[in-house]
Amino acid sequence: MNMNTNKWMLSLALLAGVSVMVACGGGEKAEETTTTEAAPVAEEPMAEVWVAPASAKAVANPFKADAASIEKGKGIFTQYCVSCHGEDGKAEVPAGLAVKAANLVDKTPAQTDGEIHWKLLNGKGAMLKISTYGISDEDGWHLINYVRTLAAQG
Numbered sequence: 001m002n003m004n005t006n007k008w009m010l011s012l013a014l015l016a017g018v019s020v021m022v023a024c025g026g027g028e029k030a031e032e033t034t035t036t037e038a039a040p041v042a043e044e045p046m047a048e049v050w051v052a053p054a055s056a057k058a059v060a061n062p063f064k065a066d067a068a069s070i071e072k073g074k075g076i077f078t079q080y081c082v083s084c085h086g087e088d089g090k091a092e093v094p095a096g097l098a099v100k101a102a103n104l105v106d107k108t109p110a111q112t113d114g115e116i117h118w119k120l121l122n123g124k125g126a127m128l129k130i131s132t133y134g135i136s137d138e139d140g141w142h143l144i145n146y147v148r149t150l151a152a153q154g
């Protein structure tokens with residue numbers, strides 16, 4: 001190899017090194033942009049209306065919506081549901097959450113307790129069935145009594 005070839009090889013090696021750095025830098029940049037942007041909100045779960053089966057409609061809530069039931073429901077709601085549905089049930093939760101939960105104030109008034117209870121027992125997508133959290137069927141009814149108070153506040 002003469003001097004010229006050596007120089008040429010050296011610059012080729014340098015060039016290769018630079019392009020690798022550029023490529024890596026580019027990759028890091030792309031990652032940075034995705035993390036600083038708000039996490040994309042999943043549209044799919046909200047795209048179709050979730051309908052409980054007709055048989056669920058007539059199932060009555062065995063618990064009167066008295067202060068004790070509402071209080072019980074509130075405790076469970078605060079512990080397990082607020083993270084997605086927000087304290088007011090309107091799902092105005094911190095930005096960056098990947099899942100957009102249903103606005104319960106909008107969605108529940110048109111439904112019977114039986115329909116909502118069926119949804120709590122069965123879940124859908126990110127909305128896990130309440131048994132996953134160890135919440136009983138019975139406590140599901142108390143939750144509904146509490147959610148009704150949120151909806152009444154509008």
Ligand code: HEC
Binds near residue numbers: 107
């Ligand atoms: C991980 C987030 C998450 C948690 C926690 C969560 N939900 Fe949900 N919830 C959702 C999502 C998402 C939907 C919309 C499901 C769909 O329609 O695909 C939903 C839907 C619902 C609906 C049905 C609304 C409709 O369309 O009729 C009710 C009622 C409900 N949630 C109540 C609750 C209650 C009560 C709790 C607490 C036990 C709870 N959720 C916990 C995410 C969550």
